[in-house]
Amino acid sequence: MKKILILSTTLVLMASANITQQNTNSYQQNMPHMPQHNPYAQNYYGLSKPIMDKIQSSFPGAFIVDVDWEEFGYEIKLSNNMEMFFDRNGNFLGQKWDD
Known part of the structure; x- marks a missing residue:
């Protein structure tokens, strides 16, 4: 048993x-x-193709770490401490180094 x-x-x-x-x-x-870590700009928070293309062409190798929606449009922080600004239509407004 x-x-x-x-x-x-x-x-x-x-x-x-x-x-x-x-x-x-x-x-x-x-x-x-x-997806494996991609050192290029990644589609982040549903950003439009023109915004992604501008980020990638301006700073190849950088990737998005934060997106803030502001009254004017988007404030996007990159891994290289650059902040880029776009209006709601995806037009590039400017950039500055993050403090």
Whole structure:
């Protein structure tokens, strides 16, 4: 009787481990791959293409660390401590080094 109990416990544990592994594999297959760190401007907070293009052409290698929505439009802080300003239509207004 003791052998049957040990065998049944072992089978239950093996089945449980198998189900867990199948669930993990299924999750990994259905999970979109996270993008690798991209040192270029990334599409951040739904910014328009003209804004992203201007950031990338002005400061290749920098990436966006913060976006503030102001009355005039967008204030965008980059990884190189540059702040860029755009109106609500995506027109470039200016830039300055962050203090």
